[in-house]
Amino acid sequence: MKVLVLTGAGISAESGIPTFRDADGLWEGHRVEEVATPAAFQQNPQLVHKFYNARRRHLLQEHVRPNAAHIALAEYEKNHDDDFLLITQNVDNLHFVAGSQNVLPMHGQLMEARCTETDRVIPWREDLTPSTPDPETPSRRGSLRPNVVWFGEMPHGMDEIQMAAQNADLFLAIGTSAVVYPAAGIVQETPVNCRRIEINLNATPQSGVFTETIRGSASIEVPKFLKRLQLEAKTSGEA
Numbered sequence: 001m002k003v004l005v006l007t008g009a010g011i012s013a014e015s016g017i018p019t020f021r022d023a024d025g026l027w028e029g030h031r032v033e034e035v036a037t038p039a040a041f042q043q044n045p046q047l048v049h050k051f052y053n054a055r056r057r058h059l060l061q062e063h064v065r066p067n068a069a070h071i072a073l074a075e076y077e078k079n080h081d082d083d084f085l086l087i088t089q090n091v092d093n094l095h096f097v098a099g100s101q102n103v104l105p106m107h108g109q110l111m112e113a114r115c116t117e118t119d120r121v122i123p124w125r126e127d128l129t130p131s132t133p134d135p136e137t138p139s140r141r142g143s144l145r146p147n148v149v150w151f152g153e154m155p156h157g158m159d160e161i162q163m164a165a166q167n168a169d170l171f172l173a174i175g176t177s178a179v180v181y182p183a184a185g186i187v188q189e190t191p192v193n194c195r196r197i198e199i200n201l202n203a204t205p206q207s208g209v210f211t212e213t214i215r216g217s218a219s220i221e222v223p224k225f226l227k228r229l230q231l232e233a234k235t236s237g238e239a
Contacts, residue, residue: 001233002083004168005073006186010175010200011218012090014067017059036150045130045142052146053127056110059092060125066098069174069222074099076226085164087157089176089183091148106155106183112147115140121147155182165189171196172225175218178204199225 009017034040035051058064066074077084077100086103088095091110095103113124115134122135124144134140149155165171171190177200178184187196187209198210199221207213214221 001169002164002167003080003085003170003172004164004186004190005084005086005172005174006176006183007073007086007088007090007095007174008176008180008183009090010177011067011069011222012092012094013175014069014217014219015092015094016061016064017090017092017094032151037152038150039152041145041150045145048145049128049130052110052148055091056125056127056146059110064092064094066094067219069218070094070098070100072223072226074101076230077101079230083164083167085160087161087164087183087186089180104157104160106149106157106161108146108148108156110146110148113144114147115143116145117143158182161186162189166191168194170194170229172199173197173206173210174199174222176200176204178206197225 030047030051034044035048041048073086073095077086084102086095086100088103088105089107091105091107093109093111111124112121113128114121117140120136124147128144128146130142132141132144134143165186166189168190171187171194173187173196176183178187184206187206190196195212196210197212197214198204198207199214199216199218201215201217203213203215214225
């Protein structure tokens with residue numbers, strides 16, 4: 001059974017990571033155009049770095065840890081004998097910390113920096129500023145940006161995502177609002193006979209496309225569903 005998983009902000013919220021967008025549409029008091037577009041970075045890199053530095057520092061706090069949903073997904077993958085791909089819209093590193101192996105962060109990773117001149121990606125845990133030197137070429141300053149996908153940029157791995165969706169036997173969407181594209185459209189790429197499961201606190205615009213919708217918190221419902229899946233596999237004699 002080929003398994004494709006998509007996770008969104010809802011899974012990380014239970015680990016103490018606030019979602020970007022507030023009820024009024026602002027991102028921590030800023031308009032999207034001010035902090036999450038290539039133009040914003042060109043016009044005011046200081047502000048953009050300040051915004052992402054705060055989020056990176058939050059992610060590094062001791063209490064921000066993978067929750068039961070992250071851990072259950074990593075355990076399931078470890079024991080699964082067929083294809084397994086975990087796509088995440090989240091820019092945190094919690095799936096990696098939990099032990100997941102085949103993870104595709106379609107919106108990039110906050111714990112990475114990317115050089116705008118060479119496109120090289122490097123692990124990064126410190127603050128970034130407009131004068132931060134490139135570790136490889138210290139004379140080059142101001143070229144490092146957070147390795148996250150901003151509005152107007154293409155998400156990572158779209159060809160791989162499309163192929164995995166078209167071959168999936170099971171598609172599991174967890175904690176995603178299904179309003180941000182192209183992630184929201186992945187379910188539509190899966191075959192007609194694919195089993196589609198949505199686990200979310202509330203109904204989403206895509207809920208009607210799913211075979212089964214489970215309402216509840218990811219940390220409770222994901223481990224429960226994956227245990228049920230393993231029991232079903234044993235009963236049917238699947239690997």
